[in-house]
Each structure stands twice: as structure tokens, then as C-alpha cells.
Amino acid sequence: MEKKDLDWSNLGFGYVKTDKRYVSNFKNGAWDEGALTDDADIVLNECAGVFQYAQTVFEGLKAYTTEDGHIVTFRPDLNASRLADSARRLEMPVFPEERFVDAVQKVVEANAAYVPPYGSGATLYIRPYMMGTNPVIGVKPADEYQFRMFCTPVGPYFKGGAKPITIRVSDYDRAAPCGTGNIKAGLNYAMSLHAIVTAHADGFDENMYLDPKTRTKVEETGGANFIFVTKDNKLVTPKSDSILPSITRRSLVYVAEHYLGMKVEHREVYFDEVKDFAEAGLCGTAAVISPIGKIVDHGKEILIPSGMEEMGPVTKKLYDTLTGIQMGRIEAPEGWIKRIL
Numbered sequence: 587m588e589k590k591d592l593d594w595s596n597l598g599f600g601y602v603k604t605d606k607r608y609v610s611n612f613k614n615g616a617w618d619e620g621a622l623t624d625d626a627d628i629v630l631n632e633c634a635g636v637f638q639y640a641q642t643v644f645e646g647l648k649a650y651t652t653e654d655g656h657i658v659t660f661r662p663d664l665n666a667s668r669l670a671d672s673a674r675r676l677e678m679p680v681f682p683e684e685r686f687v688d689a690v691q692k693v694v695e696a697n698a699a700y701v702p703p704y705g706s707g708a709t710l711y712i713r714p715y716m717m718g719t720n721p722v723i724g725v726k727p728a729d730e731y732q733f734r735m736f737c738t739p740v741g742p743y744f745k746g747g748a749k750p751i752t753i754r755v756s757d758y759d760r761a762a763p764c765g766t767g768n769i770k771a772g773l774n775y776a777m778s779l780h781a782i783v784t785a786h787a788d789g790f791d792e793n794m795y796l797d798p799k800t801r802t803k804v805e806e807t808g809g810a811n812f813i814f815v816t817k818d819n820k821l822v823t824p825k826s827d828s829i830l831p832s833i834t835r836r837s838l839v840y841v842a843e844h845y846l847g848m849k850v851e852h853r854e855v856y857f858d859e860v861k862d863f864a865e866a867g868l869c870g871t872a873a874v875i876s877p878i879g880k881i882v883d884h885g886k887e888i889l890i891p892s893g894m895e896e897m898g899p900v901t902k903k904l905y906d907t908l909t910g911i912q913m914g915r916i917e918a919p920e921g922w923i924k925r926i927l
Contacts, residue, residue: 594706597741606696607736635718635728643672644715652914672769677727750879751791767828778808810870865898
């Protein structure tokens, strides 16, 4: 198979139209068979539920070229399960999890020429999503839905790669108490857009959101979970009902325990504790891990001991081990890697 003529090593984290995408429609209480299509455009009624009441959920996962030349995806079953949880919360019909995984297979196979080569630093990002499609003017769930999945080759999420970033404590809340923070709904990300635009304008890479109830505990950023490393090399991850259950974070916890022999604490993390951690980072599908060098709390700087020059040593071991598993350099736990080609 001949790859597309792209500058793989200089791709940004942006949209590149690929050849095929998957579409399935829900009508009269059932999903149709679904199919691949060339058409990247969507035509909907002006009153569609997705436009009126933001009834949409989505996922994000990647396909990789491994060291031995195979194309694989990483734990797509967990994305299928999380999309199902998100759909239930927004009163949307669940797209069957086995069909989700099959759609991943079909989309990556059909766009294999866009999967970046091993060693390029780029990956194929896969975006599944669902939306309410029929006209809805009263405040209620839609009756008809569309599930779609497309893919696009991407470079690193942060242009600086693994260089430590500077974040700020946000005055905004990412999610409401007892709200939708623990699902992957478009509305959560809309809430974060003003905060991230103003953060960038003020010279910061990201926001740290505190818990919406007391504003004393660390939650997450607009698109990633936090991880912390203590001075005695424990991995600490914040626990909250309004944090998205990151697949990358859950995978890093397993890697820490079973590959690196670390102790792990998944618990509430108070902001007052942050100054005492040795290392800190953001983790998610897009960036895997982005190390944090500095946190600014309304002018007061918290300098993470691992510094602003490079990823801390424990964070680097976690990053290298997880990416090694994804790229086929390290043996994966059973069921983590789905081979496409």
C-alpha cells in the first residue's frame, strides 16, 4: 500500500480530509446497517436537535504504525464503552459497542494510506461522534440520530512536543456540580473555549480547573486529566465525579503499577498539595503526556521541581512505556492493542 504524499514530520494537530468515513442513522427506534461514504458534508434541518440543544457526544482515539509495520489501534473497546455512557446521559440511543469497534476497523482500513509511518511522530486521529438530527423545538431529546466516524493524520497536540508547559488556575468552572463533566459531551468543551482563548492570550498553554463545588481540589484541564508524581515516586491522579474517565490516564495507572512497580493513589487532590509534588503533567489521547513546568495562581507561581527544560524522570518512564506499548516496542497487556492491518 502506497502512503499519501504528506510531510508527516511537520503535521500540525488539524483536520486533513481523508477518503472515507462511516455513517449510521437511528430512525424509528433502530440503527441502520451503516456504511462507508466519500461524502464529508452533512446536511441537516435548521431545527435539528444538535443545533438547538447541543445534543451531541464524541470520542477520540488513534491508529498507529508499529515498529514491525502493522497498523493498530489502542483500546477502542473503552472508547466504545465511554461513548455509550455519554449517550445514556444525554438521552441518546447507544450505538452498539461491537459495531463501534467494527467501524474503527473499517475506517482505518479504508484510510490506511493516511496512517503516518513509524518514527514520524505523527498518528491517525479517529473522531467518532453522535448527534440529534431531526427537528426539535421543544426542550426534549431528539427522535433521530446520526453516528459518524472520520479520521485525520495529525502531528503532536502541543507544538513544543514534550517540552514542559505553563498553565494557570482558571476562574471559570469546566462543569457544574452533579453535571456532565464525567462524559464526553460537546457542551463541556464549548464551556472551556473562552477560558482557553483567554489563557493563550495571556501567555499560558492551558487551564487548571478546580472542583466546581468548593474550588479547593484539582479537577482537569479543558481536554486532559492531570497526573502528579510525589517526591517518593508515587503516581497520584485526581478523583472526582466531574472528571472525564480518561483512557490514557487509566492506562498510565496500569503501566505505573504493573510495568514500573510504582504505588498509585487515585484520590481527591487538594490544590494546596500541588506545590509539594515532584512532577506534574496532563494526559490524554491527543498529547499522551504533556509535562507541566509551572502553574500560575493569580500571579503566584508554583514551580514544579522537574523544571521547564524537560519531562521529569518518572513522567518520562511512564510516557516511554505507554508509547512503547502503543508502537509495538513493548509487549502490551492482553486486549489493549487491536490490529487493523
